[in-house]
Amino acid sequence: MKKWTRRAFISAGVLAGGTLVLGIAIRPGNRSSKVAGFIADEGETVMNIWLKISPDNTVTAIIPHAEMGQGVHTTLAMMLADEMDADWSTVRFLEAPAHKEYANFTFLKGFIVGNSELPKFLDESINGVFLTAVKSLNFQITGGSASVRFTGQQAMRIAGAAAKSMLLQAAAESWKVPVAELKAQNSRITHEATKKTATYAELAPAAAKIKKPTHPKLKSRNEFTIIGTSKPRFDIPEKVTGEAQFGIDVVLPEMKYATIRSSPVFGAKVKSVDTSIPSAISGILKIINLENAVAVIGDGYWQAKTTLDNLAIEFHTTENNTLSQDQIISGYRNAMTTDLADGNLDTHSKKGDVSAAFEEADSIIEVEYQLPFLAHATMEPINCTAWVHDGKCELWCGSQNPLGVRAEIADLLDFDPENVIVNNQLLGGGFGRRSESDVMKQAVLIAKEVDFPVKLIWSREEDTQHDVYREATLSRIKAGLDQAGNPIAYDHQFIFKHHPPEAADIPYDVPNQLIRYSSPPSYVPWGNWRSVDHSTHGFLTESFIDELAFAAKKDPLIFRKNLSKNNSRFQAVLDLAKEKSNWEKALPSNWGRGIAIAQSFGTIVAEVAEVEITVDGNVKVHRVVCAVDAGLVVHPNGFIAQMESGIIYGLSAAMTGEITIENGAVSQNNFHNYPVTRLNEAPVIETYIINSDNPPGGGGEPSTPVIAPAVTNAIFNATGKRIRQLPISKNDLKESIRQTT
Amino acid sequence: MIKLTINGKDHSVDAPQGMPLLWVIREQCELTGTKFGCGIAQCGACTVHMDGKPIRSCITPATSAEGKNITTIEGIAPDERTLHIVQQAWITEQTPQCGYCQSGQIMSAVALLNENPAPSDEEIEQAMSGNICRCGMYSRIKSAIKLASENLQSSSNPKT
Numbered sequence: 006m007k008k009w010t011r012r013a014f015i016s017a018g019v020l021a022g023g024t025l026v027l028g029i030a031i032r033p034g035n036r037s038s039k040v041a042g043f044i045a046d047e048g049e050t051v052m053n054i055w056l057k058i059s060p061d062n063t064v065t066a067i068i069p070h071a072e073m074g075q076g077v078h079t080t081l082a083m084m085l086a087d088e089m090d091a092d093w094s095t096v097r098f099l100e101a102p103a104h105k106e107y108a109n110f111t112f113l114k115g116f117i118v119g120n121s122e123l124p125k126f127l128d129e130s131i132n133g134v135f136l137t138a139v140k141s142l143n144f145q146i147t148g149g150s151a152s153v154r155f156t157g158q159q160a161m162r163i164a165g166a167a168a169k170s171m172l173l174q175a176a177a178e179s180w181k182v183p184v185a186e187l188k189a190q191n192s193r194i195t196h197e198a199t200k201k202t203a204t205y206a207e208l209a210p211a212a213a214k215i216k217k218p219t220h221p222k223l224k225s226r227n228e229f230t231i232i233g234t235s236k237p238r239f240d241i242p243e244k245v246t247g248e249a250q251f252g253i254d255v256v257l258p259e260m261k262y263a264t265i266r267s268s269p270v271f272g273a274k275v276k277s278v279d280t281s282i283p284s285a286i287s288g289i290l291k292i293i294n295l296e297n298a299v300a301v302i303g304d305g306y307w308q309a310k311t312t313l314d315n316l317a318i319e320f321h322t323t324e325n326n327t328l329s330q331d332q333i334i335s336g337y338r339n340a341m342t343t344d345l346a347d348g349n350l351d352t353h354s355k356k357g358d359v360s361a362a363f364e365e366a367d368s369i370i371e372v373e374y375q376l377p378f379l380a381h382a383t384m385e386p387i388n389c390t391a392w393v394h395d396g397k398c399e400l401w402c403g404s405q406n407p408l409g410v411r412a413e414i415a416d417l418l419d420f421d422p423e424n425v426i427v428n429n430q431l432l433g434g435g436f437g438r439r440s441e442s443d444v445m446k447q448a449v450l451i452a453k454e455v456d457f458p459v460k461l462i463w464s465r466e467e468d469t470q471h472d473v474y475r476e477a478t479l480s481r482i483k484a485g486l487d488q489a490g491n492p493i494a495y496d497h498q499f500i501f502k503h504h505p506p507e508a509a510d511i512p513y514d515v516p517n518q519l520i521r522y523s524s525p526p527s528y529v530p531w532g533n534w535r536s537v538d539h540s541t542h543g544f545l546t547e548s549f550i551d552e553l554a555f556a557a558k559k560d561p562l563i564f565r566k567n568l569s570k571n572n573s574r575f576q577a578v579l580d581l582a583k584e585k586s587n588w589e590k591a592l593p594s595n596w597g598r599g600i601a602i603a604q605s606f607g608t609i610v611a612e613v614a615e616v617e618i619t620v621d622g623n624v625k626v627h628r629v630v631c632a633v634d635a636g637l638v639v640h641p642n643g644f645i646a647q648m649e650s651g652i653i654y655g656l657s658a659a660m661t662g663e664i665t666i667e668n669g670a671v672s673q674n675n676f677h678n679y680p681v682t683r684l685n686e687a688p689v690i691e692t693y694i695i696n697s698d699n700p701p702g703g704g705g706e707p708s709t710p711v712i713a714p715a716v717t718n719a720i721f722n723a724t725g726k727r728i729r730q731l732p733i734s735k736n737d738l739k740e741s742i743r744q745t746t
Numbered sequence: 747m748i749k750l751t752i753n754g755k756d757h758s759v760d761a762p763q764g765m766p767l768l769w770v771i772r773e774q775c776e777l778t779g780t781k782f783g784c785g786i787a788q789c790g791a792c793t794v795h796m797d798g799k800p801i802r803s804c805i806t807p808a809t810s811a812e813g814k815n816i817t818t819i820e821g822i823a824p825d826e827r828t829l830h831i832v833q834q835a836w837i838t839e840q841t842p843q844c845g846y847c848q849s850g851q852i853m854s855a856v857a858l859l860n861e862n863p864a865p866s867d868e869e870i871e872q873a874m875s876g877n878i879c880r881c882g883m884y885s886r887i888k889s890a891i892k893l894a895s896e897n898l899q900s901s902s903n904p905k906t
Contacts, residue, residue, distance in 0.1 A: 074843025074881050237840065244845030245833040247779020247819035251846060254778035262773065286762055306782070307769040308762060384783060384791065384846040384880045433781075433846030434880050465784040642840055646883065650843055653882020676788035676878060685871035687884035 056085055056164050062192050062206040064091040066164075069101040069156060071147040071405050072240055073432035073439070074650070075705050076643040079238045084157040084639060087231035088165030088224055091205070092191040098239060103407030103427035146406040148440055148533065149505075150606035150703020153639055158701060166221035168212075172205055175212035179203075226637065226698075233696075235642030240431070252403035252430040253388045253462060260390065260458040261290060262306045263451050264313055267298040267471050268320040269670035271530060275299060276319040286312055293454055300451050306462050325528055325669040333528065333666060334375065337479045337500045340525035350498060350521035353509045357517030362494035366485025370556050374482070374548060375730045376541050378664035379475035379534055380468075380671075380679060385433020387468050389448035392458035397424045398449060399458075403432035405440040413442045414449055436654065437533030441473055469679055470671040473532025474664055476501045478541050482549045484515070490557025492568070493517060499545065500525065505605070508538035511546050512575060512604060513568035529666065535654055536706040539605040543710025544659075544717075544731065547601035551718045552727065561718065562588055562600050574634050577695060578602060578611045582632035585693050586613035595619075595742060596627075597723025601714035608635040608702030612652065614688070614715040618723050622739035626656065626688040626716055631708060633692065636699030644704050645692045651708030652690055657681040659713035661734045748812050752777065753821025761808040768792045768803035771818060779819035779849045783878070790877030793850040793857075794818050800857035802876075819849035822856055831901065832856050835894035843881035851877045855891050863898050865891070 057065045066082040078098045086096045169189050176194040177184040180201050188195050195202040243249040268274070278299050280292040288304030289312050299318050303309035344350045363369060389402040398418055404410050407427040415422040432439050448461040463471070478500045485494035495515040502509065502522045509520050534540060554564035562583055569575040579602060582588070592598060595618050602611035615628040631648050638644045661680045665672045673679040717728035724741035750757045750767075752775055759774045771777050771794065780803060783791030787802040794803045795817040822830045829837070832855050842848045851874070858865055858873040865873065870891050879887065 074845060076843075235840075237837070240845065241837055241840060241842055244842040244848050245829070245836040245852060246823070247777075247849045249845050250778070251781075253782065256776055256778065288762065305765070305769050305773045307765050310785075311764075382880060384781075384789070384844060384878070386782060432844060434844045436880075462782070465786075646840070646843060646886070649885060650882045653884065654880070656882075675786055676784050677786070681878055681880065682882065682884075683875045683878060684884040684887060685875040687882070690885055 056168055058205050058209045060206050062204045063095045063097050064089065064192060065097045065099055067099050067101050070152045071429055071432055073435035075647060076238045076640060077152045078240060079236060080153055080640045080643060081157050081161045083231045083236055085161040085165035087229050088162045089169045090189040093231055093236065095192060100429060103411045103429060146440060148405055148437060150705040150707065153701045154607055154703055157639065162223055163221060166223050167218050170218050170221045171212040171215045172208045174215050175208045176203060179211060232639050235640055249431055251385050251433045252401060253385055255390045255401040255430065255460065257458040260460055261302050261304065262309055263300050263302045263459050263461045264306060264309045264464060265298050265300040265447055265461060266313055266467060269470060270323055270325050271528065273320040273323045276321045278316060278318045283312060291455060293451055295450055302455065302459060310464060328528060328669045329667055330665040337525055340523045341479060341498055341500065344523045345498065350523060353502065353520040353522055355519050359494045359496050359517045359519040362517035363485045366494055367488045368486050368556065369483060370552060371483040372552060372729060374480040374545055376478045376544065377731060378477045378529055379658050379662050380472040380664050381436045381438035381534060382679060382681060383434030383436060383438050386465055387444045387463040388461060389444045390458055390460040391448035391452035393449065393453045399426045400445055401428045401430060402445055403430045403439055405435050410442045410445050414445060417446055417449060436535045438472065440533055466674040469674045473530045475534035475540060476531055480545045484553055486557055490559060492553055503538050505538065508542045513550060536605060536709040539603065539710040543603045544713045547603065547711060547714035548717060565602060574609055574697065578609045578632050578634050581693055581695060582611040582613050582630060585632060585691065586630040595723055597719040599715050599718025599722050601711040601718060603710050605707045605710055606703030608633060608707040610707045610711055612711045612715040614719040616716060616719040616723060618738055618742045620742060622737060622742055624720060624733055628689045631690060631692040634695040634697050635702035635704065636697050637701045638694055638696055639701060641694060647704040648692045648708040649690045651706060652712045653682050653687060655709040655712035659716055659731060659733055661732050663732050748809055750811055750816060752816045753818060765808050766804050767806045767808045767811050770808045771803060777818050777820050781846055781849055790854060791847050791850040793853040795853060795857060798860060800854050819853060830856065831897050832859065832894045835890040835897065838893060839886050839890040841883055841886040841890045843883055847877060847879045851879065851887055859895060859898060864895050
């Protein structure tokens with residue numbers, strides 16, 4: 006047996022196994038926990054508190070989030086440990102199991118408290134998972150750049166502080182001294198005057214009997230000893246030795262391998278396939294017609310894949326079989342025109358009177374932008390291992406929402422959710438892709454046909470062609486400038502609105518605004534793609550504001566500053582970007598500098614890109630300066646890594662990222678025709694953090710939306726050519742460079 | 747049956763004709779540190795060494811590895827308690843994010859430094875451009891290679 010039990014479901018036995026569970030999930034309506042050893046008090050505040058203290062004085066934080074490289078296991082444990090004054094060298098973590106008791110209440114609470122209503126994305130989701138999840142509490146998502154902001158702030162810190170408070174009280178009662186005279190440090194409580202001292206483990210049994218405080222005193226910023234430091238991440242050592250176990254690495258006794266092909270045309274059903282076992286290759290066990298896909302099970306992935314490749318599969322012809330990218334885009338364009346003419350555009354926001362303001366405008370600028378579909382292309386191909394046996398279904402996978410997976414699989418099999426066990430593994434990239442349950446459902450339908458565990462692995466081709474895609478969009482923006490070059494009217498129409506709901510807002514002071522959108526029928530499956538709607542609106546807003554600055558004959562950075570005078574955080578980030586990028590320093594010929602700034606997920610990021618256009622018209626991004634206000638940054642080095650990651654992810658998309666549809670199918674299928682940024686193409690990235698007094702902002706997504714406009718604005722600066730259609734590789738810059746040289 | 751030597755250990759495996767080395771390593775030898783990424787030698791996640799040279803195991807037939815020394819990520823550390831100088835540098839620089847590509851990155855980096863213990867920036871870029879990292883940790887991969895290179899030069903007193 007290999008390592009699959011290492012991260013296995015945390016059973017009551019583990020909790021009872023000589024460890025004392027101190028932290029308790031406290032939430033309304035949860036009077037008796039189903040997890041042995043956990044007791045919830047009645048009627049207390051909504052929070053999740055997960056920690057346990059072992060007899061050897063280790064403190065274990067139970068983290069309700071998936072690790073996909075963002076360092077969440079380490080960072081959230083740090084937040085708990087700091088408030089608890091735990092000895093960091095003996096702090097451990099466990100990833101919470103996919104169990105209702107561990108639903109991410111704080112994630113929801115974060116949005117509820119912050120916005121006083123549920124965010125729109127919770128009721129507008131892939132396959133209804135989110136809505137179902139919220140209603141039934143099957144919600145355990147890692148996404149929305151939310152782990153530190155919500156779980157960390159509202160659960161982990163409170164859990165740590167509550168535990169410390171209980172331990173202090175236990176010591177005070179035992180030693181008959183006032184709590185105020187006690188000091189908690191390094192997982193130990195000491196009374197100076199009497200020289201009494203005890204470890205947390207020694208005090209824990211008595212402490213656990215004390216009523217849990219629901220509003221423990223939290224540290225002020227100057228009291229932190231762990232938060233704000235860059236502790237080495239828990240997950241890194243195993244990732245350099247090859248021992249780290251991703252979903253695709255699970256090995257089970259008697260396990261077999263499967264691969265699958267869905268219809269290239271989305272949604273088409275299988276018309277015919279010969280499911281008899283071919284003799285060309287040994288080790289093929291079963292060919293399964295899943296109606297919308299065909300799967301092959303074999304002794305190995307390669308045997309299954311080779312057999313699948315040679316299988317004659319006929320799919321039914323649908324009305325989409327002739328659909329092309331041009332038709333999709335012209336459909337979007339027609340929808341915008343028709344919706345505008347018929348007064349059917351939905352209003353995102355409205356301010357002042359744009360019509361009147363356009364009448365008064367000295368000049369009017371109107372442009373159209375076009376953005377492509379994008380795939381996620383996680384490094385680890387999509388996969389899931391399933392075993393259906395004895396009325397149970399066990400799954401091993403990497404999921405951003407394991408509890409959602411459990412609920413969907415229980416529905417699919419008509420099983421009690423208690424009989425669906427999701428063993429979440431490390432994720433080889435998430436970026437929103439792994440919030441889906443598609444591969445889990447396929448794996449279960451395959452595994453149901455046999456009596457052994459099956460590991461279903463998608464080929465890279467299947468992954469590229471059956472992703473859920475970042476939406477392609479069209480956008481028409483029109484602005485009116487007054488004589489001084491100040492925008493007085495802003496009229497924006499775009500295609501599709503998903504979430505976050507504020508993504509289309511503009512951060513600039515324009516007195517008259519009308520922002521509207523169309524939602525035409527969409528054939529291409531949609532999914533959350535790192536930063537979601539900010540990935541489009543970051544480009545649209547920041548390209549257009551740059552166009553306005555040029556029309557107004559103003560410096561683009563100063564123009565942005567002048568239009569955000571009431572936003573001191575914005576101003577500070579722009580100032581930092583200006584200083585660190587040497588904004589005013591001259592560049593060589595054929596080089597350009599561009600800026601873009603956006604607030605998303607509670608974090609403000611400005612990026613300044615320095616680009617060179619070669620004589621062949623190729624774009625080389627040399628340097629990116631990233632200035633950021635994310636409030637309190639819990640793990641600076643991890644946060645910087647997230648900024649770097651989001652920039653490269655967004656840069657890949659900006660430079661070459663494009664999924665297109667021909668004959669109803671995705672044209673691209675692997676990294677040779679869906680290229681991504683490589684090491685020799687990667688810019689130097691310098692990240693500068695303003696550690697402002699604000700609460701923590703998100704880290705995983707906010708650097709992605711602004712890199713594309715920073716680069717295209719830099720290209721404009723270098724060549725005078727405005728890139729209005731992504732990816733950049735679609736634009737011929739040779740002509741532009743000749744004109745400037 | 748074919749006979750393979752992986753990390754100094756002999757394996758007899760039943761690999762059908764044409765089966766790539768990657769799947770023998772992962773599924774038959776259960777050495778899952780070597781990763782499947784693209785299947786067409788585009789991403790480098792499957793990089794292993796054959797007689798010390800980096801190869802893409804996803805397109806290398808297992809039969810062509812007979813009689814050769816194959817080294818995977820599990821076989822580069824000098825002993826069970828000591829990491830390879832490159833692995834150590836990867837930890838110092840806190841290089842991985844999701845980590846899925848890192849076995850391949852490290853195998854390419856080890857091969858580079860074996861050939862050229864003090865590579866220039868351009869040489870690093872050339873040697874590492876075949877390994878995709880979707881988390882975009884390229885600057886850290888570069889700095890970790892430079893650190894490992896420095897530590898190789900003064901391996902009696904490595905910088906951490």
